[in-house]
Amino acid sequence: MHSLKNWRNSLRTGKRPGGKHPCRKASFPVQKNVQYILQQMTPDNKPIPMADMNHLTGLSGLSADSITGLLDTAAGFKQTLRSPNASFSPTLKNRRIALVFFENSTRTRFSFEIAARNLGAGTLGFSAASSSVSKGETLSDTIKNLEAMQVDAFVLRHPSSGSAKLISRITPKPVINAGDGSNEHPTQALLDMFTLREHFGSLKGLKVTIIGDVLHSRVARSNIYGLLRAGAEVGLCGPVTLIPPDAEKLGVRLFTDLDRAIAWADTAIVLRLQLERASGTYLPSLEEYSRHYGLTDERLERTGKHLLVLHPGPINREIEISNHVADRIQPPGYSKSMLLEQVTNGIAIRMAVLETLLGGTP
Amino acid sequence: MSILFQQARLLNPVDGIDAIGSIRVSEEGIIEKLSIGSNPLTPEAGERIIEMGGRILSPGLFDMHCHFREPGQEYKETLESGAAAAAAGGFTGVALMPNTRPVIDSPLGVAFIRHHAGGLPVDLEVIGAMTVESRGEGLAPFGKYASYGVTAVSDDGSAIQNSQIMRLAFEYASNFNLLVIQHCEDRSLTAGGVVNEGMYSTQLGLKGIPDISEAMMLARDLLLLRWLEEHKLHDPLQRPRYHAAHISTEASLNLIRQAKKDGLLVTCEVTPHHFTLCDEDMFNAEEKGSYIMKPPLSSARNREALLEALRDGTVDAIATDHAPHASHEKQCPPQEAAFGIIGLETSVGLTISQLVERNIISMQRAIELLSVNPRKIMNLQPISFKEGSVANFTLIDPLIEWKVTADKLHSKSINTPFIGKTLKGKAIGIYHKGRLQET
Numbered sequence: 152m153h154s155l156k157n158w159r160n161s162l163r164t165g166k167r168p169g170g171k172h173p174c175r176k177a178s179f180p181v182q183k184n185v186q187y188i189l190q191q192m193t194p195d196n197k198p199i200p201m202a203d204m205n206h207l208t209g210l211s212g213l214s215a216d217s218i219t220g221l222l223d224t225a226a227g228f229k230q231t232l233r234s235p236n237a238s239f240s241p242t243l244k245n246r247r248i249a250l251v252f253f254e255n256s257t258r259t260r261f262s263f264e265i266a267a268r269n270l271g272a273g274t275l276g277f278s279a280a281s282s283s284v285s286k287g288e289t290l291s292d293t294i295k296n297l298e299a300m301q302v303d304a305f306v307l308r309h310p311s312s313g314s315a316k317l318i319s320r321i322t323p324k325p326v327i328n329a330g331d332g333s334n335e336h337p338t339q340a341l342l343d344m345f346t347l348r349e350h351f352g353s354l355k356g357l358k359v360t361i362i363g364d365v366l367h368s369r370v371a372r373s374n375i376y377g378l379l380r381a382g383a384e385v386g387l388c389g390p391v392t393l394i395p396p397d398a399e400k401l402g403v404r405l406f407t408d409l410d411r412a413i414a415w416a417d418t419a420i421v422l423r424l425q426l427e428r429a430s431g432t433y434l435p436s437l438e439e440y441s442r443h444y445g446l447t448d449e450r451l452e453r454t455g456k457h458l459l460v461l462h463p464g465p466i467n468r469e470i471e472i473s474n475h476v477a478d479r480i481q482p483p484g485y486s487k488s489m490l491l492e493q494v495t496n497g498i499a500i501r502m503a504v505l506e507t508l509l510g511g512t513p
Numbered sequence: 514m515s516i517l518f519q520q521a522r523l524l525n526p527v528d529g530i531d532a533i534g535s536i537r538v539s540e541e542g543i544i545e546k547l548s549i550g551s552n553p554l555t556p557e558a559g560e561r562i563i564e565m566g567g568r569i570l571s572p573g574l575f576d577m578h579c580h581f582r583e584p585g586q587e588y589k590e591t592l593e594s595g596a597a598a599a600a601a602g603g604f605t606g607v608a609l610m611p612n613t614r615p616v617i618d619s620p621l622g623v624a625f626i627r628h629h630a631g632g633l634p635v636d637l638e639v640i641g642a643m644t645v646e647s648r649g650e651g652l653a654p655f656g657k658y659a660s661y662g663v664t665a666v667s668d669d670g671s672a673i674q675n676s677q678i679m680r681l682a683f684e685y686a687s688n689f690n691l692l693v694i695q696h697c698e699d700r701s702l703t704a705g706g707v708v709n710e711g712m713y714s715t716q717l718g719l720k721g722i723p724d725i726s727e728a729m730m731l732a733r734d735l736l737l738l739r740w741l742e743e744h745k746l747h748d749p750l751q752r753p754r755y756h757a758a759h760i761s762t763e764a765s766l767n768l769i770r771q772a773k774k775d776g777l778l779v780t781c782e783v784t785p786h787h788f789t790l791c792d793e794d795m796f797n798a799e800e801k802g803s804y805i806m807k808p809p810l811s812s813a814r815n816r817e818a819l820l821e822a823l824r825d826g827t828v829d830a831i832a833t834d835h836a837p838h839a840s841h842e843k844q845c846p847p848q849e850a851a852f853g854i855i856g857l858e859t860s861v862g863l864t865i866s867q868l869v870e871r872n873i874i875s876m877q878r879a880i881e882l883l884s885v886n887p888r889k890i891m892n893l894q895p896i897s898f899k900e901g902s903v904a905n906f907t908l909i910d911p912l913i914e915w916k917v918t919a920d921k922l923h924s925k926s927i928n929t930p931f932i933g934k935t936l937k938g939k940a941i942g943i944y945h946k947g948r949l950q951e952t
Binding site for chain 1: 645651652653654655656657678681684685687688744745746749750751
């Protein structure tokens with residue numbers, strides 16, 4: 152217990168504790184997060200499928216089988232969602248899911264909330280501004296306290312990269328990363344992959360270009376890991392200043408010319424220019440960004456491509472995407488916007504994640 | 514009316530020509546006939562004949578570092594007077610630094626200069642500011658520059674002091690394949706300085722500028738470039754191109770040598786005044802105003818290092834840093850004097866007197882440094898003498914001796930330390946834009 156206290160203090164002070172990581176001493180079972188799964192590769196290098204998945208902190212290291220499993224589960228839920236009197240069996244009845252959001256969110260938070268309720272689980276809202284975090288409580292303490300209230304799972308959004316992984320080590324309850332800093336946003340990438348798989352039939356060999364502020368984007372990172380694992384090809388396109396260093400070592404293609412990226416791709420994931428995250432100093436102006444990297448009809452016509460267009464939202468209209476491209480679903484023969492379809496798919500994906508992590512024995 | 518340049522020394526490193534020959538240029542300014550050999554071409558009826566008598570006909574000279582002060586400081590120089598000085602000095606094109614008032618940091622500024630350049634005898638290439646108002650903070654619109662045909666950016670007059678902003682500028686410049694031209698100066702070391710720091714600054718009681726302040730900034734830039742090349746700016750992205758302006762010290766030249774050896778896309782220029790003068794000349798001068806510039810005239814040892822670097826090919830270009838200032842800004846105590854001197858009309862003379870005559874470089878190399886290389890560095894079309902090419906020439910008399918006098922200068926300002934000096938070698942005319950202009 153003493154060392155746990157040290158560890159907590161170290162989280163607050165940023166200094167390393169004297170002893171070993173206390174969680175490794177297993178006052179509760181060793182956590183099988185995705186990193187753990189990666190380490191548990193079988194001799195033929197096939198990762199163990201999702202039966203062992205306790206948390207979803209990211210898609211990095213998640214096996215292709217786990218991804219496929221989640222997408223398949225989501226496909227089942229989506230069928231039900233589409234039916235006129237959608238009703239799901241309350242497999243998560245009496246479960247309490249804490250939505251721990253240290254950053255603003257509308258879409259993701261609502262989506263998790265609806266997904267949880269569809270499965271019969273209760274949700275507890277949390278927003279940093281109105282909580283004891285504003286009194287200086289550490290992230291770990293907040294989580295441990297909620298855990299002591301017998302919460303069954305955590306959905307975490309936090310401005311610091313790595314925070315989801317961190318709390319997955321200090322709680323035995325499932326942790327679902329709903330976006331941590333510039334690191335990962337796995338459910339967003341899963342819903343993007345779900346949307347693409349549903350439209351194209353398969354992700355194998357699909358050419359996906361991710362356009363925009365890749366440097367600061369957790370959506371981009373999760374999509375890169377997930378799409379590559381699922382056998383798709385990934386291209387990144389943006390101004391050099393917003394492409395992270397050594398990006399090609401992740402196994403992606405790089406473009407600075409949007410026309411070329413479009414010509415290469417089957418589909419585009421347009422990223423939000425993160426005005427609040429200092430994309431600012433990396434660019435002279437939004438107008439110049441828009442001129443060179445905005446996805447517009449003019450550009451799509453010039454390259455003769457009818458791309459399927461995805462965007463994680465919220466969109467900056469006429470900056471990274473033109474109104475026409477963002478809003479057009481019909482007719483065929485033009486680019487097709489999947490923006491609202493993605494939002495619906497987000498429910499199915501989050502239901503699949505909750506069901507996978509929380510389903511079965513409590 | 515076509516023009517026949519009869520019996521010139523045709524010297525064009527682009528085509529690998531250095532021979533006596535004759536050239537006919539059509540009325541439209543196109544090279545119609547090129548004839549190598551000492552047999553003159555037969556003149557056509559009504560043709561104007563220029564007897565060159567073995568004097569040099571080279572591709573048009575290009576000065577990649579000029580300040581024409583317009584807009585904003587037209588009392589020092591205007592685009593028109595600057596262009597006249599360039600033409601008189603034998604230049605058919607110049608690149609203008611953006612530190613005017615306002616700073617050229619937008620397509621509007623570029624358009625302003627383009628608008629006024631049309632009727633002038635020489636080409637004006639616009640260098641865009643690297644940061645907004647050259648304040649070293651926010652990036653300027655490189656994408657717009659590129660779509661307006663700008664090929665280089667610089668915050669000349671200063672360097673971006675903040676390394677993160679410099680790094681972003683390198684990245685963003687490579688995004689649009691723009692050349693970064695750096696005025697290497699660590700401002701924390703040079704603030705308040707007037708002349709080279711050393712014995713002479715001590716004797717004069719003037720605040721010194723340590724010569725390492727140049728290499729300090731250059732070293733930072735080269736470290737950044739190496740890191741960026743390793744981690745980002747390599748295939749398939751554009752590699753960064755970097756040009757160090759007015760290099761004046763041995764330490765900088767050693768850094769450039771090593772960078773070139775390491776394969777970085779790095780070039781550098783020197784000015785005629787830095788390879789001609791040193792701080793001792795400043796010390797001995799009665800009126801010091803025209804000896805005050807940045808970087809300052811450095812030690813004799815550094816000047817020797819420049820000559821060695823010219824000899825061994827480390828230096829890629831000669832540029833004047835033509836910086837006009839009015840008399841009241843120069844005839845004042847040194848620490849109040851504006852930095853910079855004019856150079857367009859003495860560049861050829863100093864290059865020939867100081868370098869060619871003293872066998873430091875060949876005449877052919879001089880043309881490379883004054884024309885071929887600066888055009889190449891700026892990504893401009895090479896000038897060929899092949900038949901069918903657009904005629905763009907400078908006519909040079911390498912033997913003529915002439916005295917620099919204030920009343921013969923075409924620049925609006927006369928802030929040069931070379932007034933009263935006798936030089937050997939002079940541009941005697943240019944042919945450009947279909948017109949022959951003799952001086």
